[in-house]
Amino acid sequence: MEYVIEMLGITKEFPGIKANDNVTLQVEKGEIHALLGENGAGKSTLMSVLFGLYQPEAGIIKVRGQEVAISNPNIANKHGIGMVHQHFKLVENFTVTENIILGIEPMKSFSRVDTQKAAKKVLEISEKYGLSVDPNAKIEDISVGMQQRVEILKMLYRNAEILIFDEPTAVLTPQEIHELMGIMKELTNEGKSIVLITHKLKEIKLVANHCTVLRRGKYIGTVNVHETTENQMAEMMVGREVSFKVDKNEANIGDVVLSIQNLSVKNSRGLHAVKNLNLDFRAGEITCVAGIEGNGQTELVEAIVGLRKIESGKIFFKGTEIQNLNIRERTLCGIGHIPEDRHKYGLVLDFTLEENFILQTYFKEPYSKKGTLQVEEVRKYSEQLINEFDVRSGKGSVTEARSMSGGNQQKAIIARELERSPILLIAAQPTRGLDVGAIEYIHKRLVDERNKGKAVLLMSFEMEEVLNLADSIAVMYEGEVVGKVHANQTNENELGLMMSGSTRKEGELNE
Amino acid sequence: MNKFKAFISNDKNQKFLIPFIAVLSGFLVGVFILLITRENPIDIFRAILRAVFGIDLNKIGTGKAVFNPRYVGEYFVYAMPIILTGLSIAFAFRTGLFNIGSEGQVMVGSFASVLAGIYLDFPVFIHLPLVIISGALAGAIWGFVPGLLKAKFNVHEVVVGIMMNYSALHITNYFLRNLKGSDNVKTAMLPVTATLNSEFLSSITNKSRLHWGFIIVIISVFIFWFIIEKTTFGYELRSVGFNKNASKYAGMKVDRNTVLSMMISGAFSGLAGTIIAIGTFGYGRVLPGFENYGFDGIAVALLGGNTGLGSVFGGLLLGSLKAAQPIMQTMNIPRDIAIIIVSFIILFIAMQNGIKMILKKLGGAK
Numbered sequence: 081m082e083y084v085i086e087m088l089g090i091t092k093e094f095p096g097i098k099a100n101d102n103v104t105l106q107v108e109k110g111e112i113h114a115l116l117g118e119n120g121a122g123k124s125t126l127m128s129v130l131f132g133l134y135q136p137e138a139g140i141i142k143v144r145g146q147e148v149a150i151s152n153p154n155i156a157n158k159h160g161i162g163m164v165h166q167h168f169k170l171v172e173n174f175t176v177t178e179n180i181i182l183g184i185e186p187m188k189s190f191s192r193v194d195t196q197k198a199a200k201k202v203l204e205i206s207e208k209y210g211l212s213v214d215p216n217a218k219i220e221d222i223s224v225g226m227q228q229r230v231e232i233l234k235m236l237y238r239n240a241e242i243l244i245f246d247e248p249t250a251v252l253t254p255q256e257i258h259e260l261m262g263i264m265k266e267l268t269n270e271g272k273s274i275v276l277i278t279h280k281l282k283e284i285k286l287v288a289n290h291c292t293v294l295r296r297g298k299y300i301g302t303v304n305v306h307e308t309t310e311n312q313m314a315e316m317m318v319g320r321e322v323s324f325k326v327d328k329n330e331a332n333i334g335d336v337v338l339s340i341q342n343l344s345v346k347n348s349r350g351l352h353a354v355k356n357l358n359l360d361f362r363a364g365e366i367t368c369v370a371g372i373e374g375n376g377q378t379e380l381v382e383a384i385v386g387l388r389k390i391e392s393g394k395i396f397f398k399g400t401e402i403q404n405l406n407i408r409e410r411t412l413c414g415i416g417h418i419p420e421d422r423h424k425y426g427l428v429l430d431f432t433l434e435e436n437f438i439l440q441t442y443f444k445e446p447y448s449k450k451g452t453l454q455v456e457e458v459r460k461y462s463e464q465l466i467n468e469f470d471v472r473s474g475k476g477s478v479t480e481a482r483s484m485s486g487g488n489q490q491k492a493i494i495a496r497e498l499e500r501s502p503i504l505l506i507a508a509q510p511t512r513g514l515d516v517g518a519i520e521y522i523h524k525r526l527v528d529e530r531n532k533g534k535a536v537l538l539m540s541f542e543m544e545e546v547l548n549l550a551d552s553i554a555v556m557y558e559g560e561v562v563g564k565v566h567a568n569q570t571n572e573n574e575l576g577l578m579m580s581g582s583t584r585k586e587g588e589l590n591e
Numbered sequence: 592m593n594k595f596k597a598f599i600s601n602d603k604n605q606k607f608l609i610p611f612i613a614v615l616s617g618f619l620v621g622v623f624i625l626l627i628t629r630e631n632p633i634d635i636f637r638a639i640l641r642a643v644f645g646i647d648l649n650k651i652g653t654g655k656a657v658f659n660p661r662y663v664g665e666y667f668v669y670a671m672p673i674i675l676t677g678l679s680i681a682f683a684f685r686t687g688l689f690n691i692g693s694e695g696q697v698m699v700g701s702f703a704s705v706l707a708g709i710y711l712d713f714p715v716f717i718h719l720p721l722v723i724i725s726g727a728l729a730g731a732i733w734g735f736v737p738g739l740l741k742a743k744f745n746v747h748e749v750v751v752g753i754m755m756n757y758s759a760l761h762i763t764n765y766f767l768r769n770l771k772g773s774d775n776v777k778t779a780m781l782p783v784t785a786t787l788n789s790e791f792l793s794s795i796t797n798k799s800r801l802h803w804g805f806i807i808v809i810i811s812v813f814i815f816w817f818i819i820e821k822t823t824f825g826y827e828l829r830s831v832g833f834n835k836n837a838s839k840y841a842g843m844k845v846d847r848n849t850v851l852s853m854m855i856s857g858a859f860s861g862l863a864g865t866i867i868a869i870g871t872f873g874y875g876r877v878l879p880g881f882e883n884y885g886f887d888g889i890a891v892a893l894l895g896g897n898t899g900l901g902s903v904f905g906g907l908l909l910g911s912l913k914a915a916q917p918i919m920q921t922m923n924i925p926r927d928i929a930i931i932i933v934s935f936i937i938l939f940i941a942m943q944n945g946i947k948m949i950l951k952k953l954g955g956a957k
Contacts, residue, residue, distance in 0.1 A: 387840065408842025417840070425840040430833040435826070439841045448823040 083142070084109040084273045085130070085161075085242055090139035092125055097474060099125040100136070103299040105275075105292050107242070112264060112274045114284040114305070116317050117294035118515040120472070120485035123277050126294070127244050130275075131163050132156040143242075162240030164231045166247045170219045177202050177215040180234050205236050209266050225256035232263070243267065244275045249283060250513055253373070261287050279317070279515035281310040293317050318517040328527045331551040334363030337504050337535035338384070343393035345376070345383045353379035355559040356393070361504065366526060366536040368550035368567070370543075372579050376559035377539050378420060381508050384537075385417045386410045387425075398503065411440055416502030418493055420509045420539070422486075426493045429482040433473055434462035436481050437496050469495035470521075487518035494525060505529050508539040523549055543572055557581040600954025608950065609943045610894055610901075614908065617936030621928055634924050635915070635932075642666055642914035662914070664792070664799025668871050670910025671808050672697070672863040676888025677895060677902035678815050679730075679859035684897045685819055686852040687832030692737055692752030693860040694885030695759030696730035698878070700864025702763040703729030705778055705875030708785030708868075709770055718784040723807065723865055730861015731854040733759060738853025742846035748853065756885070760878060767875045778875035787870040804866030808903075811859060815899040818855070828852050860885065887913075890933060893940050909933060 085107040092100040099122045107113040117123045128134045130141065132150040140147055143159045150156050156163075170179050177199040188194040199215040206213045211229045219227060228248060235243055245264070249257045264274055264287055276288060284291050284305060291308070293300040293316040300316050315321055338361040347353035353376040361367045369377050382388035384395060386407040395403040402410055411417075419425035427436050438447050438458055446457040462477040471491045473479035481489060490510065497505065507526060511519040526549060530536050540546050546553060547567060555563040555578040563578040577583045598604055622632040641647050645662035676693050683690035690696075704726040711718060737751035772779030787802040819825040831838045831848045839845050863884055868875055891909055895901025912933055916926040939946070 385840075406842065407839065411842050419840060424834075424836045426837065428830050428834045428837045431830065435830075439830070439837065442826050443823050451823055452821050453823055453826055 082109055082145070083107060084144055085275070086140075086142040086145075087126065087130060088140050088142070090126060090129055090136045090141075092122075092129055092134055092136045095474075098297045100129070100294075101297045101299075102139075103294060103297075104302075105130075106302070107273055107275060108290070109273055110268050110271050111289040112268055112276055112287050114276045114278060114288035114291040115294070116279060116281075116284060116291050116313060118279065118296075118317060118517050119487040120296075121294040121317075122297040123294055124246065125297075127163070127246065127275070127277060130156065131161060131244065157238060157240070160239060160241035161244065162235030162238060162242070163244040164228065164235065164246065164248060166250060168227050168231055170227060170230060172220045173218060175216050175218055176213055176222070176230050176233070179219060179230055180215075180237050184238065202233060202237065205233060209236065209263060209270065211263060223256075225252055225259065228252070228256075228260070229263070232267075240272075242273045242275070244277070246277045247279075247513075248276070249278065249280060257283070281313055281516065284313065285310055295319055314516050317515070318520075326523045326527060326548045328530075331366075331530065332364045332533070333551075334365075334533060336360045337363050337398060338537070339396040340380075340384070341394045341396065343380070343383060343395065344391040345379045345388060346391055347376075347379050352391075353559050354383065357559070357561060359554055359561055361535045361537055363503075363535045364530060364533045365551045366530050366538055366549055368538040368540060368546045368553045369556055370540060370546045370550075370553050370575065370579065371556035373541050375556045375579075377556050378508070379559075380556070381417075381420070381506055381537070381539055385415060385506060414503035416497035416500055416505045418490075418497055418505070418507040418510050420512075422489055422493055427481045427489060429480070431481055432477065433466070433471070433479045433481055433484070433492060434458050434477040436492060437462045437465055440496060440500060465492075465495040465499060468499075471495060487514045490514060490518065490522065494522060498525065498529065502534065504535045504537065506537045506539070509541065510538070511540075511542075511545060519545075543575060546575065547572065555579055596954045599950045605947060605950060606896065609946050610896065610904075610940065612946055613939035613943070614894075614936050616939045617932050620935040621932040624931060625924070625928060630924055634922050635919065635928060638915040638918040638922055638924070639911050642918050643911045659797060660795065661797035661799045662918075664796030664801035666910060666914045667805060668800050668802070669914040670906050671804050671870075672867050672884050673887045673891050673909055673913075674808050674903055674906030675811055675863035675866070676860050676884050677891025677906050678811055678888075678899060679856045679863070680885075680888045681892035681895060681897040681899070681902050682815060682819070682859060683852060683856040684892055685832055686828040686848070686856075687835075688738075688741070688849065688852055688856070689749050690734065690737075690752060690853060690856045690860070691749050691885070691889070692733060692755045692857070693863075693888050694881050694883070695752070695756035696733040696857045696860035697864040697867070697882075697884045698756075698759040698763050699729040699733045700726035700861030701868040701875060702767060702864070703861070704785075704865040704868050705767070705781065706770070708781040709772070709779060709875075711785075712782075713784065715784040718782075719787075722785045722869055723862070726861045726865030726868075727858040728861065730857040730859070730864065732857070733861070734853040734855075734857020735850060738850040741853070742849040756881065760881065764877050767877050770875070773875075773877075776877050777872075780874050781869060785869055786873050787866060788873060800871050802866070802870035804870035807862055807866055811862060812899045812903055815859070815902075819899070860888070863888075890937050893937060908936075 083106045087105040090100050090103045103126055105126065115123050125134065129136050132152045132155055135151065141150060148159060177195055180202055181198045186194040186197050202215040211233060213226060213229050213233060248260060252260060268274060278284060288305045290302055291305050291313060292302040293313065295317060340357055340359045343354055343357045344352060345354035357380065369380065371377055379388060383390050386405065390403055394401055397413055402413065423429060428439065441447055447454055459477055465471065466476060469491050472488050473484045510522050526536055526538065538549060550567040553565050553567055553570065554561050555575060557579065558581065562581060562584045599608060621635060625632040625635065637648050642662055643666050645659045647657055647659065650657050676697060679693050680690050704722045707722045707725040711721060713721065733755055736755060737748040740746040740751050741748045767773060767778055768775060770778050787804050789803050792801040793799060819829065827843050828848055831843060831845050835845050887909055891902050891905035894905030894908060912929040916929050919926050919929060
């Protein structure tokens, strides 16, 4: 079999960590080759080596059978290797064409850029692969899915034969994911080869031919996707058996902990995001606020924790009104909050891990005495949390939060919030962007909290998570609750219809 | 060799290696410029040696005294205020703010101290603390304005700071001229109870203007370190400086902290003004323009990596070049060469990521 890319025995070390340890990756021509691994398993490092961003300590790279040295991305481009980054590298106020030709602009006389010629070529490529991108649209005006296609076009315009997709579906809606899968198939039909970095097993099963698995920097194996089950791949990735079903017994439902009455909230653009909403959350129960992104869930959570001002209505926490309290007062009442955006709200990335652990409690004894920080107490507490929640990092308590993997950052936040043993735990998108191992862990922790008799508010956009984890589900559509159902009495179809606002179903819960 | 490689690629060592390399490179550029302008590059080092240690190499063998402690005293007089403005700017940087208004805070600090010095009449152990506190307070008030505007209306503190600098210059000049006993360029001498002058310090440094201000500097460095590194308040300030959203999420009062940060920063600058007025001169001066204490503070803070102790080193280094300038002139080297060296040191500090990369490469990392 002819390999278009061969990476043999790649070893790449960083101070204190072997990011890649004798890793092998062999990609056949015209296939989609998935690269699977948990966060921090070394997928990105391996691809950065291939793309010329890092130089490996050992190992060789072959492109079409020829051994090559790739010392920078330009050389990678010359060999026909292109990368679609997870965070797009586009100029917002340029058109699609301008972005694509950036750096290799075709010229006409008097050093003028020949945009028309370029636009024509862009349109040609776009049609050939069924990308349907408008070459003259501005980036800021097109959807995220379209922006990703522009990134793909950028590679194709540069005649890339081997395309690396770095977690391409993380930012897409289900519909867009579906379309992307189609595009990837189309690309391979035209003879391109694709390396797909991901930790979503479903997608691998759907499109990939082979799958190479990494675990903690080590090469675990390469499997033929058609002959392997999702469970087997998950096991290879995590190193033990993984259950996709969340284990939980019957909920032992208690009193109403949080009661929202006639709540109205405006979003940042001044439009009504939450409209006259009524909802109760009970102890010992995971209540999921489901819905398609942008239907007011984020604003609802922000209103409950105090990050956003409310327009009208009341929020009762254990019978007392809290809508006029400030954030700290609400936190101290017993509300824990795993925020949706962990980099923006959840962590101070330039702080160390231990400094992040005390973000909510730094002013309390024993961490603070007479206004001074008690460094030893903080360290002790930090070590305890690291052990208890298995937070992995390069330098332990003094690791900068920025340098940690997404999964471990999220674990750190969860450790911090759970350790305060809140009465109400608000988990907004707690597993976004995480791998199955971390997801399994977080789900288990949430169920534990519920079993301890805590009220859990789960906000999630992922149908599977909603159905698996929740006891009861409230579906939001355009700022209103359009349906309240028990998780074991509904299915994907019904939820999907409610999420799109087609049907309403109310009054079953909280009767 | 391997030990050396490990040494230069260690993150901890790089913290002091990078400023060291920047300073060295800055001097190299200075030497190079002197060489191409056909001056003797050794002379700048002679000038600095004389400015800092008071040792005049030219006088060796002439029978005159080689060592003159007066220079040492004057060197500290140059260095002390910029250590304080360095602390001021470092404090703001650490909390995510850029206090370019330090210059104005120095001026109002001077003014307030002079005012309290001339118009109050107390025994020294009450009068002197009052005079010092007035300076710090005035600086804090001058820092309060940009802090408040930033917190409430999101006006950038640099814009407000620059305006506050001009306001300080002209307002203080107007009032200084109109104090009792003032003439067009300076106020009356301050009473002894309101100055930091010291017969003793002056006598051991051959009648230099060295004064007790260094005690204020030492206490300030300690306060800086204590607030930033040790207190929960400092933790909050740093948190707000790094990430406003997460701080808000954690229930911190982001707006209040921004204002307080600017006020504390302003207080350090105000103290710089105080020691200039009641230490170096003993009277208030009507200034024709900015004296760049605040702007030098930016360089000091950068050199010192925004830490308390770092600011001391930064201030001593920059002070040495400032103190050497008049001596360089008497040796017929243009004093601008010192300014060029300082500018290049700052430039190299700004390029610290590049230096880090080179060190890593040299250290064997690929």
